[in-house]
Amino acid sequence: MERLIPNIKRLSKHLSLLIIIALVIFTGVTGFLGSKLEFDYDFEHFFPQNDEDLDFFLEYRETFENDNDYILISVGNQKGIFDSQFLQKANRFAIDLEQLNHVEEVISPTNIKQPILNTFGYIEIPLLHINDPSKFKNDSIRISKSKEYTKTLFSSDYKSICIVVHNAQIITKKASDELLIDIESLISKYDFKELHFAGKIRGQKTYLTKMKFELILFLSISIILIITFLFISFKSIYGVIIPLITVFIAITGVLGIMQHLGKSLDVMSTLLPTILFVVGMSDAVHILNRYIEELRSGNKKIDAIKITFKEVGLATFFTSLTTAVGFITLMMVPIRPMQDFGMYSAIGVILAFIIAITFLPATLSLLKKPKISNINPKELFWNKVLSKSFLFVIRNQGKIVIGYCIVVILSIIGIFQLEVDYKLLEDLSEDNPLQQDFRYFENNYSGIRPFEMAIYTKDSSSIFNYETMLEMNKVENYLYDDYEAGFILSPVSIIKSVNKAVHGGNSNHYNIPNSEKKYKALLKKIERANLKDKLRHFINETNSVARFTGKMDDIGSKKVKEINILFEQFFQSKIDNNLIGYKMTGTALLVDKNNEFLATNMIMGLAIAFLLIAILIGFIFKSIKMAFLSIIPNVIPLAFIGGLMGYLGTNINMSTSIIFTIAFGIAVDDTIHFLSKFKIENSKGKSLIYSLERTYLSTGKAIVLTTLILCGGFMALIFSDFKSTFLIGAYVSLILFVAVITDLLLLPVLLMNLKKKK
Numbered sequence: 001m002e003r004l005i006p007n008i009k010r011l012s013k014h015l016s017l018l019i020i021i022a023l024v025i026f027t028g029v030t031g032f033l034g035s036k037l038e039f040d041y042d043f044e045h046f047f048p049q050n051d052e053d054l055d056f057f058l059e060y061r062e063t064f065e066n067d068n069d070y071i072l073i074s075v076g077n078q079k080g081i082f083d084s085q086f087l088q089k090a091n092r093f094a095i096d097l098e099q100l101n102h103v104e105e106v107i108s109p110t111n112i113k114q115p116i117l118n119t120f121g122y123i124e125i126p127l128l129h130i131n132d133p134s135k136f137k138n139d140s141i142r143i144s145k146s147k148e149y150t151k152t153l154f155s156s157d158y159k160s161i162c163i164v165v166h167n168a169q170i171i172t173k174k175a176s177d178e179l180l181i182d183i184e185s186l187i188s189k190y191d192f193k194e195l196h197f198a199g200k201i202r203g204q205k206t207y208l209t210k211m212k213f214e215l216i217l218f219l220s221i222s223i224i225l226i227i228t229f230l231f232i233s234f235k236s237i238y239g240v241i242i243p244l245i246t247v248f249i250a251i252t253g254v255l256g257i258m259q260h261l262g263k264s265l266d267v268m269s270t271l272l273p274t275i276l277f278v279v280g281m282s283d284a285v286h287i288l289n290r291y292i293e294e295l296r297s298g299n300k301k302i303d304a305i306k307i308t309f310k311e312v313g314l315a316t317f318f319t320s321l322t323t324a325v326g327f328i329t330l331m332m333v334p335i336r337p338m339q340d341f342g343m344y345s346a347i348g349v350i351l352a353f354i355i356a357i358t359f360l361p362a363t364l365s366l367l368k369k370p371k372i373s374n375i376n377p378k379e380l381f382w383n384k385v386l387s388k389s390f391l392f393v394i395r396n397q398g399k400i401v402i403g404y405c406i407v408v409i410l411s412i413i414g415i416f417q418l419e420v421d422y423k424l425l426e427d428l429s430e431d432n433p434l435q436q437d438f439r440y441f442e443n444n445y446s447g448i449r450p451f452e453m454a455i456y457t458k459d460s461s462s463i464f465n466y467e468t469m470l471e472m473n474k475v476e477n478y479l480y481d482d483y484e485a486g487f488i489l490s491p492v493s494i495i496k497s498v499n500k501a502v503h504g505g506n507s508n509h510y511n512i513p514n515s516e517k518k519y520k521a522l523l524k525k526i527e528r529a530n531l532k533d534k535l536r537h538f539i540n541e542t543n544s545v546a547r548f549t550g551k552m553d554d555i556g557s558k559k560v561k562e563i564n565i566l567f568e569q570f571f572q573s574k575i576d577n578n579l580i581g582y583k584m585t586g587t588a589l590l591v592d593k594n595n596e597f598l599a600t601n602m603i604m605g606l607a608i609a610f611l612l613i614a615i616l617i618g619f620i621f622k623s624i625k626m627a628f629l630s631i632i633p634n635v636i637p638l639a640f641i642g643g644l645m646g647y648l649g650t651n652i653n654m655s656t657s658i659i660f661t662i663a664f665g666i667a668v669d670d671t672i673h674f675l676s677k678f679k680i681e682n683s684k685g686k687s688l689i690y691s692l693e694r695t696y697l698s699t700g701k702a703i704v705l706t707t708l709i710l711c712g713g714f715m716a717l718i719f720s721d722f723k724s725t726f727l728i729g730a731y732v733s734l735i736l737f738v739a740v741i742t743d744l745l746l747l748p749v750l751l752m753n754l755k756k757k758k
Contacts, residue, residue, distance in 0.1 A: 013365065013366065015362070016361070016362035016363070016365045016366050017362075017366070019358050019359065019362040020359070020362050020363065020366075023249055023355065023358070023359055026249070026253065027248075027249050027252050027253070029256065030252050030253045030255065030256025030257065031252045031255075031256065032256070033255075033256035033257075033259040033260055034252055034255030034256045034258070034259055036259050037255055037258060037259045037264065037265055038264045038265070039208050039211055039212055039264060039265045039266075039270075045266065045335075045336050045337050046335055046336075046337060046591060046594055046654065047335070047587075047590045047591075047594070048334045048335060048590065048593055048594055048597055049334045049335065049336065050334060051334065051590075051593070053585065053589070053590060053593060054590060056454075056583060056585055057452075057585045057586065057587075057589075057590060060452070060454055060547075060585050063540050063545070063547075064537060064538070064540075064547045064549075065169060065537065066169050066170055066587075067450040067452045067549060067586045067587055068199075068200045068450050068587050069166065069167050069168070069169050069170070069171060069200065070164060070165060070166050070167065070199055070200075071164075071165040071167065071183065071197060071198070071199030071200075071201065071202070072162055072163075072164060072165075072197060072198055072199060072441060072445070072448060073097075073162070073163045073164075073165060073183075073187075073195065073196075073197040074155070074160045074161070074162050074163075074194075074195065074196045074197070074440065074441065074444070074445070075090050075093065075160060075161060075163065075192045075194065075195050076155070076159050076160030076161075076192070076193070076194035076195070076196075077159060077160070077193075077194070078159065078193070078194070080158060080159055081109075081154070081158055081159060081160065081161055082133075082136040082139070082140055082158075084130060084131070084133045084136075087110055087128060087130040088130055088131070089190065089192075090108065090109075090110050090161060090163070091108065091110035091111065091130055092190075093163070093186070093190050093192075094106050094108035094110055094111055094163050095111075096186055097163065097165055097183070097186065100179060100182045100183065100186070101175075101178065101179065101182065102167050102168045102171060102175045102176075102178065102179040103165055103166070103167055103168075103179070104166045104167065104168060104169075105165075105166040106163060106164070106165050106166070107153070107163070107164040107166075108153075108161070108163040108164075109127055109128055109149075109153045109154060109161045109162075109163075110128055110130055110161070112126070112127040112128075112153070113125065113126060113127065114126070114127055114501070114505050115497070115498070115501040116501050116504060116505055125505070127139070127143070127149075128143075140158070142505070142507065143158075144158075145507040146507050146510065147480075147507075147510060148493060148496075148497065148510065151444070151445050151446050151486050151487070152445065152446060152486060152487040155444040155445060156444055156445075157444070160194065160444065162441075162445055165183075165199075167179055167199075167201065171201065173204070176200075176201040176204060176205070177201075177205065179201055180201045180202060180205050183197070196436075196437040196440045196441065197437060198434065198437045198438050198441055198448050199448075202434060203425070203434065206428070206432075206434045207267060207427075210721055210722065211265065211266075211267060211270045214270065214719075214720050214721070214722070214725070215265070215270045215273065217716075217719060217720075218271075218273075218274040218716045218717060218719070218720070219273055219274055219277065221716035221719060222274050222277050222278060222712070222713040222716045223244070223277070225709075225712035225713065225715070225716065226244075226277070226278070226281060226709050226712055226713060227240055227244070228712075229705065229708050229709050229712055230243060230244075230285070230709070236370060238367075238370045239288060239292075239370075242284065242288065242360065242363060242364075243281055243284035243285060243288060245359070245363075246280065246281075246283075246284045246352070246355055246356055246359055246360060247276070247277050247280040247281050247284065247352065249355050249359065250276055250280045250348060250351050250352035250355050251272075251273050251276050251277060251280070251348070253348075253351050253355075254272065254276060254344055254347060254348040254351060255272075255273070257344070257347060258344055263340055263344070266337050266340075267337070267722070268337045268338065268340070268341040269337070269340060269341055269344065271341070271717070271725065271728070272341070272344060272345060272348065274713060274714075274716060274717065275345060275348075275662070275713075275714075276345070276348040276349070276352060277713060278709060278710045278712070278713025278714060279323060279348075279349055279352065279666060279710070280348070280349070280352030280355075280356070281706070281709050281710075281713070282319070282666075282669060282706040282709065282710065283316050283319075283320065283352055283353055283356040284356055284360065285702065285705055285706050285709060286312055286315075286316055286673060286702050286706060287308060287309070287312055287313075287316065287356060287357075287360050288360070289701060289702045289705065290307075290308045290311065290312045290702070291304055291305065291308045291364060292370070293698065294307050294308055295369065295370070301364070301365070301369045302365065305361050305364055305365060309357065309361060311676075311677070311680060312673075313357055314676070315672055315673050315676035315677075316353060316356065316357070317353060317357075318616065318617075318620060318672050318676070319668075319669035319672050319673060320349050320350060320352070320353035321350075321616065322613045322616060322665055322668050322669065322672060323349045323665040323666050323668075323669060324345075324346040324349045324350055324665070325346075325609055325612050325613060325616075325665060326609050326613075326661055326662060326663075326664050326665015326666065326668075327341075327342045327343075327345035327346040327349065327661070327662065327665060328342055328343070328346045329342065329605035329606070329608050329609045329661055329665075330342025330345075330605065330658060330661055331343055332601050332604060332605050332608070333597060333598060333601045333605070334597060334601075335594055335597065335598070335654075338598075338654075338658070341658075345662075382697075382700070382701040383697055386696055386697050386700040386701065387697065389696075389700070389744060390692075390693055390696045390697070390748070393744070393745055393748050393749060394689070394748075397749045397752070397753075400745050400746060400749055401746070401749060404636060404742070404745075404746055407636065407640060408636060408639055410643060411636075411639040411640045411642060411643030411644075412639065412643065413643065413646075414642065414643025414644060414645070414646035414647045415639065415642040415643050415646050416646065417646035417647065418642065418645060418646045418650075418651070418652055419558060419651050419652065420557070420558065420595050420596065420651065420652045420653065421556045421557055421558035421559075421595070421651040421652075421653060422556065422557045422591070422592065422594075422595045422651065422653035422654060423554045423555075423556045423557075424449060424554050424588065424591065425438050425554065426556075426653075426723055427655075427722045427723050427724050427725075428721065428722070428723070429721055429723070432721065438554070441551075442553045442554065445486070445487070445551070446485070446486025446487040446550065446551040446552065446553075447486065447551045447552045447553040447554060448551060448554070449551065449552050449553065449554045449555075449588050450549070450551065450586050450587055450588050451479075451485045451488075451548075451549065451550040451551060451552050451586065451588070452547070452548070452549055452584070452585045452586030452587075452588075452589070453547075453548040453549075453582055453583070453584050453585065453586075454545055454546070454547060454548075454582065454583045454585055455472055455475065455545070455546045455548060455580050455581070455582045456544060456545045456546075456580065456581055456582070456583070457543075457544050457545075457579065457580055458578060458579060458580065458581060459578075460544065461544075461579070462543040462544070463491055463539050463543045463544065463545070463546045464491075464523060464543060465579075466516040466519045466520070467576070467579060468579050468580060469491070469492065469495060469512055469519070470512060471575050471576050471579055471580055472490070472491065472492045472546065472580065473492050473511075473512045474574060474575060475492075475548070475571070475575065475582070476488060476490060476492045476493065476548070478567070478570055478574075479548070479550065482563075482566070482567075482570070483552075483563055483567060484552060484553070484563075485550040485551070485552045486550060486551055486552065487550050487551040488548060488549070488550035489538065489548075489549050489550065490538055490546060490547065490548040490549070491535055491538050491539055491546045491547075492512070494535055494538065495512060495522070496510045496511055496512065497510070498522060498525070498526055499511060499512070499513060499522055502522065502525060557591075557592035557595050557596075557653075558651075560588075560589075560592055561592070564584060594654055595652070595653050595654060595657075598652070598653070598654055598657040598658075601657075602652070602657040602658070602660060602661065605661050606638070606660055606661060606664065609661060609664055609665060610631055610635070610664075613630075613631070613664075613665075613668055614627040614628065614630065614631050615627065617630045617672065617675070620672075620675075620676070621675065621679060625754055626675065626754075629747075629750050629751070629754055630668070630671050630672070630675060632746070632750060633671055633739070633742040633743055633746050633747045633750070634664060634667050634668045634671060634739060634742075636738070636742050636746070637663070637667060637735045637736075637738035637739040637742060638660050638663065638664055638735060640735075640738050641659070641660075641663075641731050641734055641735050641738070642660070644734070645731070650727065650731075653724075654724070655723075655724025655725070655727060655728060656724070656727055656728075656731070658728070659727070659728055659731045659732055659735070660735075662728075662732060663731070663732045663735035663736060663739075664735075666710065666732075666736060667735060667736055667739035667740075669706075670703040670706070670707065670739060670740055670743045671739075671743055671747065673699050673702065673703055674695060674699050674703065674743055674747060677694075677695045677698055677699045678691060678692065678695040678751065681694045681695050688752065689752075692748055692751060692752065696744075696748065700744065703740055703743060703744075704740060704744075707736050707737065707739070707740040710733075710736050711733040711736050711737055714728075714729045714732045714733040714736070715729055715730075715733045716729065717729025717730075717732075718730050
């Protein structure tokens with residue numbers, strides 16, 4: 001037997017070397033693939049899948065055009081826009097914009113011609129006589145009386161004009177980047193003293209640039225914080241390098257898998273490396289901490305490794321499984337970036353576990369036994385702190401329960417104050433240049449949030465029917481006066497413009513003719529002047545569907561929902577529903593709908609996570625009571641943060657809704673480690689108090705340390721310029737902190753009352 005021992009050790013070393021070589025090859029391949037990952041940010045990826053509103057919008061877009069393929073550029077002059085030099089410069093700028101690749105049309109006040117229809121035929125006169133200052137006074141009077149131009153192409157104070165650039169439909173990322181570079185180059189060339197511009201292509205570029213920067217920033221901060229925590233805890237390079245390598249292999253593996261499966265990094269998946277770094281570190285720390293504890297107890301290296309993986313390995317597997325379950329529930333959300341984030345996070349967590357149980361024992365068996373302090377365990381810092389904490393729990397059980405009851409009641413009150421709300425650019429801080437330009441268009445023009453609505457006729461009647469046109473005119477007036485939309489273009493606005501043209505450009509005639517006879521005469525003039533082509537952007541081929549498009553302020557999904565309810569009431573009471581019906585649509589509406597989905601799916605996802613994890617824990621401990629007990633200390637932190645969010649006015653939206661699912665899957669890990677150790681100690685036939693004390697002292701350090709690491713890693717996210725990322729970092733850190741406090745205070749009390757014999 002003694003002769004076999006060296007052979008067994010030699011076999012163990014060979015196996016360890018093979019494992020390390022395999023992981024090196026795996027890291028090399030996945031690292032190569034991961035280096036090819038591209039960044040992408042497309043708002044349309046956040047549309048709900050398999051949804052009737054999305055299906056309607058895609059058909060609507062096919063009939064008309066996409067509602068956000070445009071750029072708004074405002075150029076201003078402090079002395080006022082009626083300055084010949086300024087207008088000529090703006091006109092040259094508009095002409096140059098029209099020459100750029102991927103630009104389909106440029107609408108500028110300097111190139112607009114007003115149609116005039118008279119007995120001599122169809123003529124056009126300039127809206128602005130940019131080369132004849134003597135006509136500026138008449139131009140300004142005519143423009144100020146024209147409702148269709150104010151806060152659309154001219155700012156409310158008439159100190160700036162708006163140039164609308166329509167780019168290629170459904171523009172690709174490459175073309176989008178090229179166009180943005182060309183526009184920025186042109187802006188630099190003209191050097192206007194006051195210029196603001198906004199649009200999808202700029203928004204995408206802003207997000208992508210920040211995503212790339214923050215990916216490196218978060219990882220760097222997390223690594224620095226975690227190295228600090230590891231060194232303080234283990235006081236050796238040994239205890240720092242091994243966990244770092246373990247997690248690095250897992251992150252590299254996930255990024256390589258993502259690239260192989262054709263997934264790009266978006267605003268959600270940029271959080272993956274940081275999350276996997278801190279979550280994967282938990283496995284390594286629990287294993288390493290227990291290994292050192294066994295060495296300190298006098299066990300040999302191989303024996304210490306065996307005991308560690310026998311007692312901690314299974315618990316680590318279950319904690320990885322519960323964390324993965326938390327992420328997998330995000331796949332219930334019918335939004336692709338959320339589903340991808342949930343799936344790849346779950347893959348990463350399981351991969352981190354596999355690497356931890358292969359790389360760590362292989363490495364520990366090959367490395368020399370680390371130097372372990374021989375200080376009496378009772379004198380160790382952690383034992384002192386945890387012993388005092390345990391005594392506090394034993395002596396104050398009633399107070400702890402009462403305290404948590406008060407916290408739960410206050411939390412529930414706060415939860416009822418939570419609201420579902422989202423704004424398109426709320427992720428960006430107010431000092432961000434894009435956000436500032438966005439606010440400028442809200443304050444001086446009609447905003448930049450797209451507004452889209454389809455009006456359809458009933459009984460196969462035509463949009464050009466006089467009664468139908470009058471009803472649609474009521475709708476358009478309501479949109480301007482009560483809905484607070486602007487820059488509205490529709491068949492109604494075009495008919496009004498033509499009527500105005502028939503009357504020599506007189507703004508008093510910007511309306512629908514007051515008799516059907518006059519209206520039909522107007523339609524004949526439209527036919528003769530070949531103006532029907534202008535209507536084709538707003539009416540489908542069968543003349544049964546009309547497009548109403550415009551802009552509005554980014555007032556938030558909650559407010560939009562309220563005004564849509566009021567619009568529905570108006571439409572039902574003031575509009576002839578036998579003639580026309582309507583349907584709101586557009587990219588903004590679909591993004592708003594996501595928030596409704598996410599709020600609903602958050603509750604459903606949490607309920608499923610609770611159930612699955614309770615079943616899993618019940619299976620581990622073969623006890624329904626233990627399953628129920630394990631959920632309590634993890635629901636309380638979620639309720640606490642939900643209440644805090646309610647009191648602080650943090651809304652539930654696309655970003656904040658995933659906080660609870662992520663945090664619950666991670667927070668329950670500490671409970672499982674605690675219960676697993678308690679099960680082992682309790683099975684030795686010792687007293688309840690003794691088993692709890694041994695569990696408290698043995699597991700306490702590991703769960704506090706891993707929580708500090710997790711909190712440190714997630715706290716790195718608070719340095720983000722994105723509000724959503726900041727909130728995820730802050731609230732997940734708080735949940736994990738409250739969870740570990742609850743595990744150390746409330747969980748022992750629950751166990752004592754559950755196991756106490758009559």
